[in-house]
Amino acid sequence: MGSGTTKSDGAQPSGKPWPPRGSTPTIWLSVIPYALAIFLSAFLLFQVEPIIARYILPWFGGTPAVWTTCMLFFQVFLLGGYLYAHLLASHLSPRYQALLHLSLVVCSLVFLPITPEDTWKPDGNENPMLAIVLLLLVTIGAPFLLVSASGPLLQHWFNRIHPTLSPYRLYALSNLGSLLGLVSYPFFVEPQLGLSTQTFLWSTGYSLYVVLVAWSAITLFRFATQNDSSENPGYLTGTKLCLIERLLTLALAACGSVVLLASTNQICRDIAVIPFLWVLPLSLYLISFILCFDHPRWYDRRVWVPLLLTSLSAVVYLLLQDYAETEMNLYFQIFIYSAALFACCMACHGELVRLKPSADYLTSFYLMIALGGALGGVFVNLVAPVLFKGYWEFHLGLVATLMLLGLCLYRTMEPLRSSLVLWSGGILWVGGIVAFAGFLGLHIQEQQASTILTQRNFYGVLRVNEVDIGTEFASRFLYHGRISHGRQFLTPRRLSYPTAYYGPFSGISLAISRHPQQLRLNKLEDRAQQGGLHVGNIGLGVGTIAAYSKPGDTYRFYEINPDVDWIAREYFTYLKDAKGAHRVVLGDGRISLERELANNTRQQFDILSVDAFSGDGIPVHLLTIEAFTLYWEHLKPDGILALHITNLHFDLSPVVRALAREFGKQALWIKDMADRERGNNLSEWVLVTSNQTFLKDPFVNFRIAPWTTLTELLWTDDYSNLFGVVAP
Known part of the structure; x- marks a missing residue:
């Protein structure tokens, strides 16, 4: 995507004032609407891109493909805007150009404000790329196309009125607007303004843009009427x-x-x-x-x-x-x-x-x-x-x-x-x-x-690898990008071992094995008839956590990527061998929980684990105040929220500590070292709870690691400063 502004050999900067010194007030007055309209259109064009992508990012799992799909839409509609400008400039007289463009711009006001409706949130069954394109089409399609046409079209109009003045002098204003629109977003707009306010202010700016286009169109119309000519002398005489x-x-x-x-x-x-x-x-x-x-x-x-x-x-x-x-x-x-x-x-x-x-x-x-x-x-x-x-x-x-x-x-x-x-x-x-x-x-x-399967879809690239075949450590791995998301031994003796980040000394293992309800059920002979633990999991991986299920337990997995569900069933056996009941709900975990709550269904989880990674990237929308509010709507009052925060680049403990304090809970850091014998990776979990029995458990207290930092950083849906948690 270019800025929509270029400069030709015939219009190099001369270093002279523009408009030239001594220009009449009429010339200056005719320059102003074009300058303002082009500057504002460039600003709006590049500001709306991060605004709308940021708004819908959590709806589609926070994957990088959300932004690239948005960019595809923007590029295609930028092309449409340029084609529209080219056709108007090539086939219509100045008066009809002004009338048609002004009419369309005024009609596009019906699309304001550009705030996406919640009805566009996916349910997990649609094609995410198509859903994003349709959402953008309905929400910002017409305004974006018309704004994108402004650079070339308004410069063309200016060139008709002032053929002796280079239209490329408007280039600097256009690029300044583009750069300000883009750079101001992460440094000012996102930190200071909520998403709803962002879309409202953009819509207000677009309304002002309509006024400036009207001013420019009236100026062109008057010029064309006074000169009574559809073409400028010498038009299209250069070299192509x-x-x-x-x-x-x-x-x-x-x-x-x-x-x-x-x-x-x-x-x-x-x-x-x-x-x-x-x-x-x-x-x-x-x-x-x-x-x-x-x-x-x-x-x-x-x-x-x-x-x-x-x-x-x-x-x-x-x-x-x-x-x-x-x-x-x-x-x-x-x-x-x-x-x-x-x-x-x-x-x-x-x-x-x-x-x-x-x-x-x-x-x-x-x-x-x-x-x-x-x-x-x-x-x-x-x-x-x-x-x-x-x-x-x-x-x-x-x-x-x-x-x-x-x-x-x-x-x-x-x-x-x-x-x-x-x-x-x-x-x-x-x-x-x-x-x-x-x-x-x-x-x-x-x-x-060592790859035996590769699957690529909207959510990324998944690979299943086999290593150490023929040895007692023969294993099958699931990789998302270059990050391992699960492992299972292939030898019968080790097949049921919970591995990777979910080993017997991991935080999730501690939450499950030492939950007071689990300890009570373990003492009963008819455990299956008494109703076991109800465990929720945002993120499936290869289903390793299911290895901890016991008769009577119910494990509910939320998984956005259907290929992960298929691979977990076809290439790994944790789900098939689970002793308790389990169900996989396809769709973004947070949206699925929101939909269940809207239907008056509270899951009443004893434990809810949040382990939804995209590569080694952070699903920011799962670590905000709004997300935690939703989690505790679905957890029992004495439930345990287990968050997997192992990461190569970021220390998420300040965020989790701040959220725990906000909700009046205690946060426990559980760190497990790598163990090749059992196939365990280094893992870091934070357990958030107010369950006093669990908090006073000597075994739990023995496993708590001291915090390496005491800073806190609170994230919301409107703003999250990821660079504030970069690991030292």
């Missing part, structure tokens, strides 16, 4: 792009879009799906547009080609550390991915600058860039999941950047170099690409090692 240049423009725009979306996926799947990590890549993408189209001096191949090669080498190193024993610092990871993204975007957009046509073909050039961006979004969201078993579109995007850059270098250097220099340089460049692709191939091969 040839077919090869058009294809290269599309390819460069698409490649930048692919790298943007794939990088965002790569960052979010292993860290967290939060607006800041959406805004950071998109801001770098936008800044690359601003720099490259501002002036040729900002894209110097002698600088950016070496920087690109260096950053891509760092990415290869980082990828090959996926399964290393030690984890690279979080900020270094973000920096490396961001540097590679920025260098790729500078290369793609810098080469786009070299292809730009004359200002007469303003809207058609915008249209090609938007089409390329949309094609990139379609590839990442629709094509890649079918072609690839992993997130390998990231690898492809990096290789494609090098290939396109090589082609651009060849085109510009061919007239200036001898055949020997071109051939030797070409061989060296192609050899480098092959070597780079080979290292990326090693990363893919490492991911697929």
